[in-house]
Each structure stands twice: as C-alpha cells, then as structure tokens.
Ligand SMILES: Nc1ncnc2c1ncn2[C@@H]1O[C@H](COP(=O)(O)OP(=O)(O)OP(=O)(O)O)[C@@H](O)[C@H]1O
C-alpha cells in the first residue's frame with residue numbers, strides 16, 4: 217500500500233528533448249490513476265520514471281512519503297505489467313507467477329512460495345491452470361498470470377503501460393473489466409497509461425490528461441467530461457468528440473453557424489474583449505424535436521442532414537456548417553494536437569434510436585444553451601467551467617472511491633477470517 221507523489225517532475229532526454237515539463241501529481245493510496253494523452257505526450261516516460269527505468273531530470277518523486285529518485289527499480293517495490301506480459305513460455309503458470317519469489321534467492325521457503333502463488337491464483341481464478349504453459353492460455357488468462365506475478369511480490373503499486381493495446385476489441389473490453397475488478401479487489405495503488413479514452417473513462421478513479429509533456433487537468437472521468445478546463449481536454453474526452461463551432465458575440469447572443477444562443481449574465485462579463493469564442497456542444501445534447509419535446513429554455517433550429525448512421529442502440533446525424541476562417545486555424549491546430557485526421561466542419565448529433573431523421577432531410581433540432589461550453593479562442597480556456605459544480609463532482613467521485621475501497625477491504629478481511 218502506498219501513495220505516490222510527483223513534484224515538478226521534468227524529463228529531458230539525452231538528445232535535449234524535453235518530454236515531461238514539470239508535472240505534479242498526487243496519487244492516493246489505493247487509487248486507480250490513468251495517464252492519458254495523444255501519442256508522444258510523455259505518458260510512458262512519466263511511468264518509466266516512476267518505476268525507475270528512466271532517470272528523473274528534475275523534481276521529486278516520493279513513494280509513501282519517502283524520496284525515491286535515486287533508488288534502483290528493484291528497491292522501489294513497484295510492479296510493472298508490460299504490454300506483452302513478458303511470460304516465460306517454457307515455465308508453467310505456477311512457475312511464471314513464482315518467478316519473482318525464486319529471484320529473491322533463499323528468501324522464501326518452498327512452502328511460502330506455494331502459499332503465495334496459490335493465494336494469488338485464487339484471487340485471479342487461475343487455480344485450474346497452474347500446471348499449464350502460457351502458450352495454451354487465452355489472452356485474458358495470460359494477462360492474469362502477468363498480474364499474478366505482480367501480486368506475489370506484494371508490490372506497493374501496479375504500473376501498466378497500455379497493457380491491452382495489442383488485443384482485439386472484444387478481448388480488450390473483457391480485460392478492461394477484469395483489471396477493474398482486480399484492482400478493486402486488491403485495493404492496490406495503480407497507475408495505468410493508455411491513449412484509449414474508453415479505458416481512461418471506465419477504469420480511472422481519476423484521469424491525468426497530458427499534452428506535450430504538460431498536465432492539462434487531473435480529475436474524475438465525470439468532471440473531465442462535464443467540466444473540462446480547456447479546449448484540449450474537452451476535445452480529447454468523449455466519443456464522438458464534442459462539436460466545436462465558431463461563434464460571434466452580438467449583444468447578448470452568441471451567433472453560431474446553426475443557431476443563436478443567449479449569453480447568460482455571468483458569461484457576458486467574461487466575454488468582454490473576446491468577440492470570437494469557440495462554442496462546444498456534445499453530440500448528445502442536440503435533440504430531434506419530433507421525438508423529444510423542447511423545454512422552455514431550449515433553442516430550436518432547422519438544419520439539413522447530410523448523412524445518418526444507425527447503430528442499433530443509437531444513431532448519428534451529420535450536419536455540415538460554414539466555418540469561420542478566423543476560428544478555423546485554431547480548430548485545425550487543436551485537431552493536430554489531438555492526433556486527429558482533419559476535422560470536417562460538420563455537427564455530429566447523437567440521435568435517439570427512435571428518430572426517423574434520414575439523409576437529406578431538413579430536420580428540426582433543439583438544444584439546451586446551458587449545456588454549451590464557451591472557450592476563449594486564444595488560450596482555449598473554458599469560460600463556462602463551473603468551479604462549484606466541479607468541486608461537487610470531485611467530492612462525489614472521492615466518496616465513491618472510498619466506498620469501493622472499504623468494500624474491498626471488508627471482503628478481504630472476511631476472507632482472511634474464513635480461511
Ligand atoms: N530515449 C529517448 N530519447 C529522446 N527522446 C525520446 C526518448 N524516448 C522518448 N522520447 C520522446 O519523448 C516524447 C514522449 O515519449 P513517450 O514515449 O513518453 O510518449 P507516449 O505518451 O508514451 O506516446 P505513445 O502513446 O506513442 O506511447 C516523444 O516525443 C518521444 O519522441
């Protein structure tokens with residue numbers, strides 16, 4: 217059990233490249249922390265500095281309050297689970313799990329090894345497979361063997377670097393829930409690198425979003441989704457992504473290519489001197505008015521639908537719009553930052569599965585202007601972020617985390633009592 221503190225951590229590689237530019241992060245005991253961001257943003261570098269596979273150029277790393285910058289990887293007592301699991305093909309599952317104990321020559325008696333491996337195998341439901349070879353196991357079982365090896369070491373924390381990235385989509389989904397269950401069950405501090413935002417949203421107690429070596433926001437998945445601090449986080453979290461529309465301030469309305477929305481009082485002040493903000497609207501906040509009735513404060517508009525996609529439980533409609541050259545360069549830059557494939561200037565609408573809107577239709581839509589985010593064009597800052605609401609979400613997420621940790625500890629105690 218451990219907490220991990222990163223204080224102004226910097227990594228400058230030998231060739232002078234600054235991959236991590238002063239990252240500070242507190243990972244609580246038992247917390248599941250996700251590091252996420254586009255390729256090359258420094259996720260693996262950060263993780264490798266935590267385990268000790270990479271020197272820390274500047275800043276301080278503490279594990280359970282103790283500075284570990286100078287400690288060798290084996291003295292940090294952290295367990296890293298690699299993408300390819302690194303299992304030994306000629307050894308049985310039992311011996312693969314026992315491997316770290318055998319390495320610590322003479323430290324454990326044969327009985328202790330057996331006891332530890334069996335305990336880990338019980339947690340991982342691998343008891344029936346202990347005599348088998350890794351080659352004969354499913355991808356998910358191999359993953360569990362790799363975790364077993366981390367468990368027997370009684371490591372203080374688990375570190376994962378994109379462990380599921382070479383699995384197919386279905387297995388990836390299964391393994392995701394498997395890892396979540398395991399982490400809850402063990403209540404062990406976990407740092408998990410991914411660039412898959414579904415993994416980030418579903419696994420993380422909190423998610424740290426990185427962009428070019430800099431931390432953008434650290435928050436629960438819900439806070440990132442509902443109260444992003446800037447354009448980058450808003451665009452990175454969510455699939456399909458948030459729609460970004462060029463806006464013009466005209467008195468007390470924001471003129472968008474699709475409709476006008478009223479500017480609430482608090483925002484009016486903030487918008488002074490910012491005539492060209494960017495408005496962000498999530499695809500699910502735009503509704504088909506023929507299926508759902510608009511509320512009083514909703515804004516309605518008509519638009520021609522270019523393409524629709526039906527996916528069974530939901531469908532998407534695409535509505536092209538005219539962009540604004542003054543804003544488009546910023547959106548193109550954002551797209552490059554997000555590793556995008558060139559954003560089309562089209563609105564994506566996540567329609568109710570019942571909607572009968574079809575390609576070529578001129579349809580009636582509505583949206584709640586309170587659900588729109590407004591971003592500063594120059595800095596990308598989210599001018600509509602509600603700090604009170606964000607703090608409330610953070611409190612709730614922390615309560616959820618504590619509760620689930622307590623449940624896992626109670627279960628462990630009950631099992632220890634029973635055996
Ligand atoms: N040994 C090295 N020497 C110089 N630069 C490096 C070295 N290793 C990584 N980098 C650079 O540091 C930056 C961060 O790399 P890192 O591997 O941490 O990214 P990442 O976020 O894990 O990306 P990915 O999602 O592609 O795995 C990249 O620009 C990379 O080119």
Ligand SMILES: [Mg+2]
Pocket residue numbers: 259260261
């Ligand atoms: Mg990486």
